[in-house]
Amino acid sequence: MERTLVERVRSFNRTVTERVGALHDHFLGRAHALGEARLLWEIGGVGAEIREVRGRLALDSAYVSRLLRSLQRQGLVVVEASREDRRVRRVRLTAAGLAERAELDQRADAFAQALLEPLSVRQQVRLAAAMAEVERLLLASLVRIAVSDPTSADARWCLEQYAAELNERFDAGWDPARSISAQPHELTPPAGILLVAHMREAPVGCGAVKFHAHAPAELKRMWVAPQVRGLGLGQRLLAALEHAAREAGVSVLRLETNRALTEAIALYRRAGYEEVAAFNAEPYAHHWFEKRL
Amino acid sequence: MERTLVERVRSFNRTVTERVGALHDHFLGRAHALGEARLLWEIGGVGAEIREVRGRLALDSAYVSRLLRSLQRQGLVVVEASREDRRVRRVRLTAAGLAERAELDQRADAFAQALLEPLSVRQQVRLAAAMAEVERLLLASLVRIAVSDPTSADARWCLEQYAAELNERFDAGWDPARSISAQPHELTPPAGILLVAHMREAPVGCGAVKFHAHAPAELKRMWVAPQVRGLGLGQRLLAALEHAAREAGVSVLRLETNRALTEAIALYRRAGYEEVAAFNAEPYAHHWFEKRL
DNA sequence: CGCATTCTCTGACTATAGTCAGACAATGCG
């Protein structure tokens, strides 16, 4: 219990300060400069390539190089050329470096603990719950949805994840060849549209619409990455797709889905989709829905 | 609605970052260095004494002096000697300074807005509610309770506030001379004990116990400042007083209270106090409570 | 009146957190 409350607070601090723009791990400093402490942290227990660490922290190469030299002088890290590519250098923590990192970790724990300590247990629980809610919603507000080319790397990745998930969740697996098609050209304007959601550069969801000249448009390829479920992204994607469809002159949207996809079905119902009789022969479908825009 | 959501987010940011230790108003910067922006902000619309601003921001006198010189060169502030004491200098914003401050204000609003914008209205409302809860509890965790000398300035201030509030809330006012006494010597160990709660140096509540050799100890002078009500401070004070009483060997605590003090009565009941027959002749009391520790 | 104190300011200094240009070595590719 105690443990998870502390974790909550720390996790919350990370998120909030990222959103708020500060690096504030100020309390981690004092032993090392903040820059060194952040680097020490980011290197991690198993070591990492310098370029990778630099990318994650978005720091200048010269600056990182100097920070590493300083950490090296203090005996906290070793830097060595990578096996595969001798231009690339890897950095890892020495025993002293690991100890230092554990110390930072402990100070952050103590900080979180000091924050909780004056509160009653009930208050601590409520604080943790509210922090979780704030964190969740701040993360949700980091997600951006944009029209995407279905052949782009991120779009393909999402569509692959979608396929893999259907294949796992459907009783009989999922073979796209047997299912109604949603080829790249069908999801590219003016034939259709594909939206991809990103969180901090990483693709985390998608959804598409296929337009038809004399029939309702079809909703396709709705997928939300597991790590962002519960953030309301499905609803946002759906709303964005409906908006795009309306812009394209669509008046009725419809879709079919498999009984295994219970969250999706609940999402469609919540969004005002009504179950209708089968309007196609999709072999994997158990439910057909329709909504007038 | 929109307005209060933005305010919520901003208010939350202020609190969180203070707790987390960062000055992060980083997004306020870019036009001026962060230091200058903070100063501009702290001076406020009506001007202030330099020493006051310096105290609030906890900055070095030399540093503030230089920052002010810089703001002065930019035509944003004027510094002039105070009327009453010509050693003291006052600073106030010029028209340009006020405009600059409004600009910062607007940027902070835009920042908060950008954070809310991707969310659905329901999510925005939930975010604001969770932020408020977090803020409330973080504030609560800033409050520290300590044993205090009843003659100290902070203790006297709390006791005066207590008296003023009773005088206002009781139907017939409150005259301490007619009420059971709680003189400084009665609230000083070993005769009794006074706890004062502080939030960021400022006194925000108090509570006392009078010990009696052959009778139950008496709870006295429970008061919580209006601006920190709803933070559970009453419960914490009560718990701390009970703890102190138990340490002093007290086995039964009792108290009397006026029917106007409904929150206090609810607090005592929640904390396990049971209403008993009048055990003294306090003229202002309507209810008598007792708890076995 | 004179001495201590208060408030502000200047000068001199430091650490942190960078940025930018370019050198150098390893690698990839035609």
Place this chain on the structure above:
DNA sequence: CGCATTGTCTGACTATAGTCAGAGAATGCG
């Protein structure tokens, strides 16, 4: 092989955010 590219490093520089010592003016107090 030669040339472009990639990854890292060094040198030179900058802005920010301070700190510390001490000077000087105004004030308070005995």
